[in-house]
Each structure stands twice: as structure tokens, then as C-alpha cells.
Amino acid sequence: MDNFQSQSSQGTSQLDTTLNALQGGLSNAAGVAGPNIAGWIKTLQGHQQFSEITSELQNLHDALRSGASDTGALARSLSTLGEQTSKAAESATPDAQDKLRQLGQALSSAAGQLRG
Numbered sequence: 001m002d003n004f005q006s007q008s009s010q011g012t013s014q015l016d017t018t019l020n021a022l023q024g025g026l027s028n029a030a031g032v033a034g035p036n037i038a039g040w041i042k043t044l045q046g047h048q049q050f051s052e053i054t055s056e057l058q059n060l061h062d063a064l065r066s067g068a069s070d071t072g073a074l075a076r077s078l079s080t081l082g083e084q085t086s087k088a089a090e091s092a093t094p095d096a097q098d099k100l101r102q103l104g105q106a107l108s109s110a111a112g113q114l115r116g
Contacts, residue, residue: 012095012096012099014036014039014040014043015099015100015103017032017036018036018040018103018106019099019102019103019106021033021036022103022106022107022109022110023106025113026110026113026114029110033064034064034065037057037060037061037064038061040057041054041057041058041061044057049088049091050088052084053081053085056077056080056081056084057081059077060074060077060078060081063077071114071115072114072115074114075111075112075115076111077111078107078108078110078111078114079107079108079111082104082105082106082107082108082109082110082111083104083108084104085100085104086100086101086104086105086108087104088100088104089104
């Protein structure tokens with residue numbers, strides 16, 4: 001297996017893990033958020049086309065680590081990530097497109113839950 005296939009497989013696995021966590025709602029996702037976000041940052045670093053997503057993930061990760069209770073800021077970050085992820089689905093490989101669309105919708109939904 002070449003490096004690209006290995007990265008693609010890892011990314012698909014990360015997508016599955018993230019989707020599973022978000023499908024259980026925000027309280028379920030909270031327990032795995034830090035390591036999951038850090039994993040995505042590591043996976044996406046060095047890929048210029050994902051620099052905006054990586055930057056927003058870092059903002060979200062920093063806010064969560066600091067114990068920020070500003071749900072408005074967290075909701076905005078999740079909403080932005082939802083939009084960026086849905087946009088990234090347009091140019092993704094066919095096997096990742098549906099999962100990325102689902103993830104984008106799940107992130108947007110999580111943002112809506114925070115907004116109340």
C-alpha cells in the first residue's frame with residue numbers, strides 16, 4: 001500500500017470516528033473532541049487546500065482546551081467547519097464525498113444545538 005492509500009484509509013477511518021461521535025449528540029462528542037480534533041489537525045497539516053479548515057480546527061481545539069464557555073464562539077466555529085467541510089466534499093474522492101457531506105451537516109447541526 002502506498003503512502004497516499006494509507007493516508008486515504010486513515011482519513012476515512014477518522015471520518016467514521018468523527019461521524020459516530022457526532023451522531024450521539026454533543027454530549028457524546030465532547031468526550032472525544034480534543035483527541036479527535038488534534039488528529040484532524042495532524043492529518044490536514046501540510047495540505048494547503050485545507051489550510052482554512054486546519055486553522056479553524058485549531059481555533060476550536062484551543063477554545064475547548066481553555067475551557068471556554070462562550071457557546072456562541074463555539075457555535076460559530078462549528079458552523080464554519082460545517083460549511084468548509086461541505087465545500088471540501090465537492091473536490092474529495094468519491095469514497096469520501098458522502099461522509100464529508102454528512103460530517104458537514106453534523107457540524108452545522110451541532111452548531112445549531114449550541115445556539116439553542
